[in-house]
Amino acid sequence: MSNVTQQGPSHDRLIQGLASDLRPVHPLPPASKRAVIWLGFVVVAGLVLSLIADLSAFMNRLMMSPDMWLAMLGSALTAVLAAIAAFKLSLPDSPRIWAVLPLPAVLLWVFASGLGCLRDYVLPGTHVAPMGETMECLAIIVALSVPFSLLMFAMLREAFPLLPGLTASVAGLAVAAASATLLNLFHPLDAAVVDLLVHAIAVALVIVVSRLIGRRIFASTNFSKAP
Amino acid sequence: MLATADAMTFSPYSGAVSRGMLVSPGMTRPRRRMATAEPMQPTADDVRRSALMAAAQAGDKIAYETLLRDCVPLIRAIARRQGVSPGHVDDVVQEVLLTIHRARQTYDPARSFTAWLRVIAERRAVDLLRQTGRRGARELHAQIAFENYADESADPAGGLQHADDAGRVSQALASLPPRQREAVQYLVLNEQSLAEASASTRRSKGSLKVNLHRALKALRGTMEREG
Numbered sequence: 001m002s003n004v005t006q007q008g009p010s011h012d013r014l015i016q017g018l019a020s021d022l023r024p025v026h027p028l029p030p031a032s033k034r035a036v037i038w039l040g041f042v043v044v045a046g047l048v049l050s051l052i053a054d055l056s057a058f059m060n061r062l063m064m065s066p067d068m069w070l071a072m073l074g075s076a077l078t079a080v081l082a083a084i085a086a087f088k089l090s091l092p093d094s095p096r097i098w099a100v101l102p103l104p105a106v107l108l109w110v111f112a113s114g115l116g117c118l119r120d121y122v123l124p125g126t127h128v129a130p131m132g133e134t135m136e137c138l139a140i141i142v143a144l145s146v147p148f149s150l151l152m153f154a155m156l157r158e159a160f161p162l163l164p165g166l167t168a169s170v171a172g173l174a175v176a177a178a179s180a181t182l183l184n185l186f187h188p189l190d191a192a193v194v195d196l197l198v199h200a201i202a203v204a205l206v207i208v209v210s211r212l213i214g215r216r217i218f219a220s221t222n223f224s225k226a227p
Numbered sequence: 228m229l230a231t232a233d234a235m236t237f238s239p240y241s242g243a244v245s246r247g248m249l250v251s252p253g254m255t256r257p258r259r260r261m262a263t264a265e266p267m268q269p270t271a272d273d274v275r276r277s278a279l280m281a282a283a284q285a286g287d288k289i290a291y292e293t294l295l296r297d298c299v300p301l302i303r304a305i306a307r308r309q310g311v312s313p314g315h316v317d318d319v320v321q322e323v324l325l326t327i328h329r330a331r332q333t334y335d336p337a338r339s340f341t342a343w344l345r346v347i348a349e350r351r352a353v354d355l356l357r358q359t360g361r362r363g364a365r366e367l368h369a370q371i372a373f374e375n376y377a378d379e380s381a382d383p384a385g386g387l388q389h390a391d392d393a394g395r396v397s398q399a400l401a402s403l404p405p406r407q408r409e410a411v412q413y414l415v416l417n418e419q420s421l422a423e424a425s426a427s428t429r430r431s432k433g434s435l436k437v438n439l440h441r442a443l444k445a446l447r448g449t450m451e452r453e454g
Contacts, residue, residue: 010318019295022291022328023286026332159333160326
């Protein structure tokens with residue numbers, strides 16, 4: 001039989017090759033379920049970290065400043081919604097509108113963190129973190145991001161994202177938000193603009209690095225280069 | 228409504244597309260709808276394809292091959308509708324078939340296979356348009372420059388000379404005794420090793436070497452005489 005029809009090649013050889021390569025697969029669990037598994041890992045990490053954190057100081061900080069628990073709520077919600085969005089986006093047929101799912105939580109996070117800047121005026125004498133402490137925060141966010149990213153990307157690879165850059169960026173947001181949430185366990189009460197800037201830089205760094213790594217990891221999903 | 232529009236404009240089996248113009252890469256593309264996997268009205272074909280894909284996920288190679296063949300005209304029609312030029316449509320078909328294979332675990336058998344395939348095919352078509360658009364922007368088609376500048380290394384008489392030389396060698400080879408011709412045939416023209424030529428001709432290696440030596444000497448003499 002001729003391999004070429006009037007409309008072009010019939011792709012017989014490719015189809016036969018793919019069929020001979022066929023192995024049974026289990027359909028992936030829903031994106032929300034996979035997000036719950038990843039978030040479960042974050043919660044377990046949080047519980048382990050709480051064993052070495054000063055919980056009474058943590059509770060005291062939350063009681064003293066409502067903007068802190070609002071910011072923590074914002075970052076935690078961002079982590080949850082961004083994780084769901086990332087797992088949704090990792091499916092090849094998923095609409096890119098899922099990328100805006102974490103947006104309301106991000107706005108809450110940014111708004112509450114901005115409120116923190118005003119706290120110094122509301123509560124004069126508030127502890128303002130020196131630069132060394134601020135850099136420590138950056139290090140904690142980046143360090144926590146490593147295991148969270150590893151698990152996230154390993155799970156995302158099980159799917160087949162056709163929007164690799166967007167998927168990786170939203171995954172990076174989930175990772176950064178989860179790390180920033182857990183950072184509150186160790187974070188001293190501070191309100192300096194520079195501290196917030198360092199947080200923003202740390203989050204942006206995690207997102208950018210995730211995007212770069214994600215594009216590389218998902219490179220196999222890109223359109224094959226024509227010879 | 229999306230499903231109605233698709234039903235009106237797209238017939239997977241005839242490959243007829245009544246909407247969307249065909250344009251070359253780099254030209255303005257028709258406006259794209261946002262890629263979503265919104266379920267269309269399930270047709271008998273769609274139900275059958277979904278069942279075939281579910282069987283393929285379980286490892287049924289025959290169902291998988293049938294499904295992939297069934298997908299080809301569908302993918303072609305979608306690629307054409309996206310504005311892919313006829314010369315590149317089969318590149319999209321190939322990429323989509325590979326994507327189906329590698330992403331088959333992400334298909335949820337409870338959902339429409341045709342909708343799943345449609346989004347993947349649209350995304351792959353857009354990937355190709357971007358890729359060919361980028362290549363078109365980098366490369367310059369300078370038809371006039373090509374015609375105005377002569378190739379200085381061109382040697383129009385070289386081809387004739389080469390053909391003439393080849394004819395003289397063939398004649399000289401034909402005038403050799405059979406054993407010498409045989410040695411040249413196997414050791415030089417067929418590029419066989421001594422051992423292989425010895426096995427092919429059932430002559431000893433020594434005999435082959437002697438005959439080749441004599442043949443080359445005779446050929447050199449003939450060519451020099453004809454000068």
